[in-house]
Amino acid sequence: MTEPTRASRPSAARAATIADRCDELAAVTSMEGGIRRVYLSAEHARANTIAAGWMEQAGLRTWQDAAGNLHGRVAALGADGDPRPVLLVGSHLDTVVDAGRYDGIVGVLMGIALVELLGGRVHDLPFAIQVVAFSDEEGTRFGKALLGSSAVAGVWNDAWWDLVDGDGTTLRDAFTAFGLDPARVGEAAVDAGSLAGYLEAHIEQGPFLDRSGQALGVVTSIAAARRFSVEVVGEARHAGGTPYEMRHDALLGAAEVALAVERTCVAEQHIGTVGTMTVEPGAVNVIPGHARLSVDLRGEFDGGRDRVWDALVAEFDRIADRRGLTITPTEVHAAPAVFCAPRLMDAVRTGIRATGEPTPPELFSKAGHDAMSLGLVTDVAMLFLRNPDGISHHPDEFVSVADIALGLDALVAAVEALAAAEVGP
Ligand code: HGY
Numbered sequence: 001m002t003e004p005t006r007a008s009r010p011s012a013a014r015a016a017t018i019a020d021r022c023d024e025l026a027a028v029t030s031m032e033g034g035i036r037r038v039y040l041s042a043e044h045a046r047a048n049t050i051a052a053g054w055m056e057q058a059g060l061r062t063w064q065d066a067a068g069n070l071h072g073r074v075a076a077l078g079a080d081g082d083p084r085p086v087l088l089v090g091s092h093l094d095t096v097v098d099a100g101r102y103d104g105i106v107g108v109l110m111g112i113a114l115v116e117l118l119g120g121r122v123h124d125l126p127f128a129i130q131v132v133a134f135s136d137e138e139g140t141r142f143g144k145a146l147l148g149s150s151a152v153a154g155v156w157n158d159a160w161w162d163l164v165d166g167d168g169t170t171l172r173d174a175f176t177a178f179g180l181d182p183a184r185v186g187e188a189a190v191d192a193g194s195l196a197g198y199l200e201a202h203i204e205q206g207p208f209l210d211r212s213g214q215a216l217g218v219v220t221s222i223a224a225a226r227r228f229s230v231e232v233v234g235e236a237r238h239a240g241g242t243p244y245e246m247r248h249d250a251l252l253g254a255a256e257v258a259l260a261v262e263r264t265c266v267a268e269q270h271i272g273t274v275g276t277m278t279v280e281p282g283a284v285n286v287i288p289g290h291a292r293l294s295v296d297l298r299g300e301f302d303g304g305r306d307r308v309w310d311a312l313v314a315e316f317d318r319i320a321d322r323r324g325l326t327i328t329p330t331e332v333h334a335a336p337a338v339f340c341a342p343r344l345m346d347a348v349r350t351g352i353r354a355t356g357e358p359t360p361p362e363l364f365s366k367a368g369h370d371a372m373s374l375g376l377v378t379d380v381a382m383l384f385l386r387n388p389d390g391i392s393h394h395p396d397e398f399v400s401v402a403d404i405a406l407g408l409d410a411l412v413a414a415v416e417a418l419a420a421a422e423v424g425p
Pocket residue numbers: 137138145205366367368369
């Protein structure tokens with residue numbers, strides 16, 4: 001029998017379907033002319049319904065958990081009728097504002113296709129497969145990222161209930177409006193002892209694979225992250241009549257904060273971004289009296305990230321003193337660095353090698369992922385797919401059907417390698 005060509009392999013057809021499904025989900029948006037699908041919105045509910053249909057077609061038994069994550073499980077029971085350990089495979093369906101159509105989504109759809117490609121072999125694995133579509137990875141609506149996977153990992157923090165979105169709606173009220181019961185969020189937590197691990201396929205959100213000319217990579221660790229909302233208070237006054245020595249311009253203070261983030265992070269080899277800034281009262285002839293900006297800080301290790309933040313706070317104090325302002329940061333998100341588990345990385349490497357790539361590239365992910373939350377309770381690993389030019393969080397984000405097909409071949413082979421390692425020789 002001759003080996004099927006790449007294009008005639010079952011993964012090629014599944015990859016084409018995944019690309020079509022990414023297009024279909026891209027139409028589930030609250031934003032005219034772009035993609036914006038946030039936690040606990042009508043679009044979140046619609047995306048879950050559509051994805052649940054695809055999961056059921058693939059033979060998965062589906063449910064939505066107490067935090068709005070969608071799950072689909074197959075081969076839950078062993079031959080003896082006892083529950084088997086569960087290998088979670090997933091990513092997220094929520095998006096940033098004016099997003100691309102693959103970030104997170106492609107990983108969920110690859111999980112479904114994995115089950116389809118395994119077919120009857122899924123019952124021979126020593127674990128059940130549970131595909132998870134996490135409901136909030138980006139933190140677009142409430143600022144705090146990883147809400148969905150934090151609930152699944154059982155690390156929900158009740159302080160989050162009072163987070164508010166841009167319209168002043170609390171997370172608690174948004175839960176209720178979505179039909180969820182805040183008092184029951186704990187029910188979304190998995191029993192860590194029942195898990196065989198967590199695998200996540202995701203587009204790379206940088207140019208490493210594209211530059212190296214390789215389609216797939218294995219992730220070694222995910223950057224430690226912290227996010228802050230920084231309030232700058234000055235004094236609103238007349239733009240014409242107020243001499244410079246009497247001004248306390250909140251916008252100029254915020255601009256200095258943003259520049260300090262860049263300068264310090266470049267010097268300290270960390271990554272810092274100011275992605276939002278609002279200024280009040282917001283009139284052409286009024287000196288801004290109030291500004292609010294976000295700071296997203298990332299580093300390879302928790303300690304380095306925290307030292308950089310401490311240096312930034314000292315710099316903010318100097319800016320505040322010099323300009324007669326009050327600058328107050330509030331932390332809205334923190335996630336420790338996560339190191340992928342050697343046994344799962346080995347399986348992913350074996351999977352990539354099965355596609356004909358003898359030396360799988362190893363990547364440190366500066367982007368955050370649901371694997372960060374799951375890494376608190378079980379072993380995790382990630383498979384990255386090439387993203388041409390590394391552009392993500394942008395409508396031009398792309399991954400080719402051919403690379404998705406390679407990714408599927410690698411994912412199937414990785415799961416089989418993991419099964420073989422668990423069963424032993
Ligand atoms: O922001 C991140 O790193 C991720 O894409 N949510």
